Amino acid sequence: MNHYAFTFRGAALRALPSGALWWPDESMLCVSDLHFGKSERVARRTGNILPPYDGHETLARLDADLAETAAQNVICLGDSFDDISAAAQLPTELNDWLARLITVRDWVWIEGNHDPGPLGLPGRHAPSANIGPLHFRHIAMPDTESEVSGHFHPKARFGFKGGTVSRACFLIDSQRIVMPAYGTYTGGLWTTDPVLMALMKPDAIAVLTGPNAQAIPMPRQRSHPRTRTLRAGVKRNA
Amino acid sequence: MIHSPAPLPDPLQEWLNARGWALHPHQQAMLDAAQDPATLLIAPTGGGKTLSGFLPTLAELTAEPRAGLHTLYVSPLKALAADIRRNLQTPIAEAGLPIRVEDRTGDTSASARKRQRADPPHILLTTPESLALLLSYEDAPRIFAGLQRVVVDEIHALAESKRGDQLMLALSRLQALCPDLRRVGLSATVEDPDAIARYLAYHPDPCRVLLADPGPTPDIALLDVPQSPPWAGGGGRYAIPAVLEAIEAHRTTLIFHNTRAQAELFFHDLWLANSKALPIGIHHGSLSREQRTRVEDAMVAGDLRAIVCTGSLDLGIDWGDVDLVIQVGAPKNIKRLVQRIGRANHRYNAPSKARLVPANRFELVECHAALDAVREGTLDGEPRGDGPRDVLCQHILIAACAGPFHADALFAQVTSVGAYASLDREGFDACLDFCATGGYALRSYDRWQRLVQRPDGLWQLRDPRAARQIRMNIGTIMDTDTLKVRMRGRGGAPLGEVEEAFAATLTPGDTFLIGGQIVRYEGLREMTVEVSRRGGTTPKIATFMGTKFATSTRLTERILDMFQQDDWPRLPGHTRDWLHLQRRISRLPRGDRLLIESFPYDGRPHTCIYGFAGRNAMQTLGLLVTQKMEDLGLGPLGFTATDYAVLVWSVDPIDDPAPLFEGEDLRAGFETWLAGNAVMKRTFKASAVISGLIDRQSPGKRKTGRQATFSSDILYDTLRKYDPDHLLLQITREEARRGLVDFGRIEDMIIRTRGRVDHVQLGRVTPLAAPLMLEPNRVPVKGAGQERILAEAAQKLIKAAGLPA
Structure with a gap:
């Protein structure tokens, strides 16, 4: 599997092109912002009836990553469900599928702003988690070291001779990792957004997801309007 | 139904007499046909077409004054509605007619709109979108009560787009509200008047077609330019001295270009060469309304000698003083050329004068073919397909906004529209199901349906609050994502807009052309591109939204026919020699065979495919062929497409091209290719917005950031x-058969050539392929190759930044 390998606070990690973070030494896979139930919540609140297959698609990718890595431990870094009601109303087949994946592993649900509190699913629930030298939580804290968080759905635009791509990305510097959103109908915040620019150190890199996990310096020059659009964790043929 | 000439009511007749005016024969004919349920008038520009449409209304309202809406006028342009209002005021005021005329468009104030709903004028002038919005209100039956006539102006233009389909669906609803409604269509010259008549009429009722005297044959020729056109490119800038001379020799000249970017470049250079400081303006759809209005007003006042413009001036206000039309670049389409020529109509019954400026040698051939077609009076046009179903979905949602509806009744209305006459109930029900539940194989929105069926069988919105959102998304015009351009500083002048994708390539200090001036990109503020006047000398070329037309089937046929001649005595020497050389070294393309040339160039194998299917289809063919080459391991690296040919370059040569063009294979490739193609995704996006799956992205909404978009x-x-x-x-697949993907024309090409492939392998570039080498629009193949380039670029950057790789 192609990946971007790097060492973070002494931990040998791999950013996978799917948007998952793989820690072989701990046999741990970390994914963030799955946003199950998004299409239903949109229908409920706006009337737009989007293709109701986002949960299937997200779960299919997660299943594939788990099979590929044979991970024994999983951390879902919050906003796993679009809201509490979405978690309660997950279609039976997705619920069963998810339960099958959870039961054979140690599975931790970190709370996010969309899904605080315990959920009616197997697995452990926690506001945050410490594993080895690393702290896992949903939203980044300003003064921290060795933190892995999600929430922002970072995405980067990269122009090169022969094209421009915009893809969801990991942001990595010496103190923190901000994970891309793994869910299918999830949008993103440009790396040029002041929030992300302030959060990340000047020498931060962005690892693009997509066909290949590709590292570039974190794009900081704002050549694109500041918009927050919802888009996929993985964008093919961009 | 033959009537004796219908007399005009006295005040109107007296007003005409006082002016010393007599009606044109077609204006009298329109009066005579006033009681017909449907009438189509085909008249050239400047023939008093619009007044013809209103005469029966003026006559009826004068003879029998009444309150309430009598006539609805629909035009594709907001500006036209406002202009017609001014023009109608004159006879109404001077003849003292008891008639109130108002326009209602996106520019009308909220208070005026509210008043119009409460107290409609006698004559309401509007656009298809504003009409659809009016029909979405619960009180639509009251607003339109008593409506007698609807006049559809420029129906030939509306019939080419989904706006026309939306309008005709709206008329079916109006007809249900007002069964006696009479329909009138006003059209410029078209190739098939009966098709437009069927499009307009209540199906299957007949529609009378009135043909006005087309006027004298136009005076049309190539502009006499001493320099020969360049091999490639589309600017036509080599002709600038000759164009300036022509401007000087005429009162007012319209200079048409095919794209906004070309208009900008031409205007810029024209201005630099304009040593006599002739007043010249520029007008296109990406300029700000302020800019366009200023140019239009100057034109009406007679202050301008020329306007460099695009299709934005194809329709609209008749400027009486235009005595020359110059078309720069290949006309692409005979019908549009004829309509443009009609803009030079300083006097009805005087011949219009037009000159063509081919931008390159190939276009010179095309211009000759187009001139022949105009002289012979042949027009082109692709037959219209069935009414698009995404527009129908929107129509269903609009109906639901107005109130609960019965599916049977709505189906009956829809099939009274010519374009939807062949729609079966199953097809209609699929659209209704899509609007109600999303129509997914996985039925998962039972609780959150958009439309629900009540126990009495009527359909209604689940949540009435959804009406607001549906109304905000009304319309079928797809705006590409654009950003406004404004001069920096407080209250900086708005200049126009550029595509968001272009704005994204700018870094501060870059310069580009807009509204004829070079501006310097300073930065983005909110959703606005801020620029300053400090211009550089080599501006970037802004990409503007706007249609890019493909050369019509009829015109390409004529070009292929021309190639079969032994000699071309009427072509200039350089072009004749060029074609003869091509025939000697290789062959000239023919309609019934597919010519493919392979040759090395710059160390790489190149293959040129002369498909003659129009630029959109050739672009699609380029994508399909390179995909197939990727499958075969030939390492395609890129291609470039024109209206006539696609040129592909690759790591390995194509030895046997025949298998690449087998119909079944290409069709299978097309299906697979649907998967990832960006053009296909754009096609999908348009239908997703029109059908109401996702919301239109309005700049205002994006600014608040609250509205998440998908x-x-x-x-x-x-x-x-x-x-x-x-x-x-x-x-989406239906749409892909035409429009940007235009797969239908690739299939036509395959049928036309039936596997008769001529593969010519040569040691060097052929004369006909040479211009393609200079084409600027080179498309890199985004296969394994692109990922490789991306990786290299990324590594280089990481290294340059001193970061660990």
Whole structure:
């Protein structure tokens, strides 16, 4: 599997092109912002009836990553469900599928702003988690070291001779990792957004997801309007 | 029904007499046909077409004054509605007629609109979108009570787009509200008046077609330019001295270009060469309204000697003083050329004068073919397909906004529209189901349906608050994502807009052309591109939204026919020699065979395919062929497409091209290719917005940031994977047969050539292929190759930044 390998606070990690973070030494896979139930919540609140297959698609990718890595431990870094009601109303087949994946592993649900509190699913629930030298939580804290968080759905635009791509990305510097959103109908915040620019150190890199996990310096020059659009964790043929 | 000439009411007749005016024969004919349920008038520009449409209304309202809406006028242009209002005021005021005329468009103030709903004028002038919005209100039956006539202006233009389909669906609803409604269509010259008549009329009722005297044959020729046109490119700038002379020799000249970018470049250079400081303006759809209005006003006042313009001036106000039209670049389409020529109509009954400026040698051939077609009076036009179903979905949602409806009744109305006459109940029900539940194979929105069926069988919105959102999304015009351009500083002048994708390539200090001036990009503020006047000398070329037309089938046929001649005595020497050389070294393309040339160039194998299917189809062919080459391991690196040919370069040569063009294979390739193609995704996005799956992205909404938008690309990928037969994918495939993908023309090409492939392998570039080498629009193939380049670029950057790789 192609990946971007790097060492973070002494931990040998791999950013996978799917948007998952793989820690072989701990046999741990970390994914963030799955946003199950998004299409239903949109229908409920706006009337737009989007293709109701986002949960299937997200779960299919997660299943594939788990099979590929044979991970024994999983951390879902919050906003796993679009809201509490979405978690309660997950279609039976997705619920069963998810339960099958959870039961054979140690599975931790970190709370996010969309899904605080315990959920009616197997697995452990926690506001945050410490594993080895690393702290896992949903939203980044300003003064921290060795933190892995999600929430922002970072995405980067990269122009090169022969094209421009915009893809969801990991942001990595010496103190923190901000994970891309793994869910299918999830949008993103440009790396040029002041929030992300302030959060990340000047020498931060962005690892693009997509066909290949590709590292570039974190794009900081704002050549694109500041918009927050919802888009996929993985964008093919961009 | 033959009537004796209908007399005009006295005040109107007296007003005409006082002016010393007599009606044109077609204006009298329109009066005579006033009681027909449907009438189509075909008249050239400047023939008093619009007044013809209103005469019966003025006559009826004068003879029998009454309150309430009598006539609805629909035009494709907001500006036209406002202009017609001014023009109608004159006879109404001077003859003292008891008639109130108002316009209602997106520019009308909220208070005026509210008043119009409460107390409609006798004559309401509007656009298809504003009409659709009016029909979405619960009180539509009251607003339109008593409506007698509807006049559809420029119906030939509306019939070419989904706006026309939306309008005709709206008329079916109006007809249900007002059964005696009479329909009038006003059209410029078209190739098939009966098709427009069927389009207009209540199906299957007949529609009378009135043909006005087309006027004298136009005076049309190539502009006499001493320099020969360049080999490639589309600017026509070599002709600037000759164009300036022509401007000087005429009162007012319209200079048409095919794209906004070309108009900008030409205007810029024209201005630099304008040593006599002739007053010249520029007008196109990406300029700000302030800019356009200023140019239009100056034109009306007679202050301008020339306007460099695009299709934005194809329709609209008749400027009486235009005595010359110059078309720069290949006309692409005979009908549009004829309509443009008609803009030079300083006097009805005087011949219009037009000159063509081919931008390159190939276009010179095309211009000759077009001139012949105009002289012979042949027009082109692709037959219209069935009414698009995404527009029908929007129509269903609009009906639901107005109130609960019965599916049977709505179906009956819809099939009274010519374009939807062949729609079966199953097809209609699929659209209704899509609007109600999403129509997914996985039924998962039972609780959150958009429309629900009540126990009495009527359909209604589940949540009435959804009406607001549906109304905000009314319309079928797809704006590409654009950003406004404004001078920096407080209250900086608005200049126009550029595509967001272009704005994204700018870094501060870059310069580009807009409204004829070079501006310097300073930065983005909110959703606005801020620029300053400090211009550089080599501006970037802004990409503007706007249609890029493909050369019509009829015109390409004429070109292929021309190639079969032994000699071309009427072509200039350089072009004649060029064609003879091509015939000697290789062959000239023919309609019934497919010519393919392979040769090395710059160390790489190149292959040129002369498909003659129009630029959109040739672009699609380029994508399909390179995909197939990738499958065969030939390492395609890129291609470039024109209206006539596609040129492909690759690591390995194509030795046997025949298998690349087998119909079944290409069609299979087309299906696979649907998966990831960006053009296909754009096609899907348009239908997703029109059908109400996702919301239109208005700049205002994006600014608040509260309205989350969905990447239509992801929705498309997901649908393809989990629900490949979904209605919206069916619609997308239908749309792909025409428009930007234009697969229908590739199929035509395959049928036309039937596997008769001539593969010519040569040691060097052929004369006909040479211009393609200079084409600027080179498309890199985004296969394994692109990922490789991306990786190299990324590594280089990481290294340059001193970061660990």
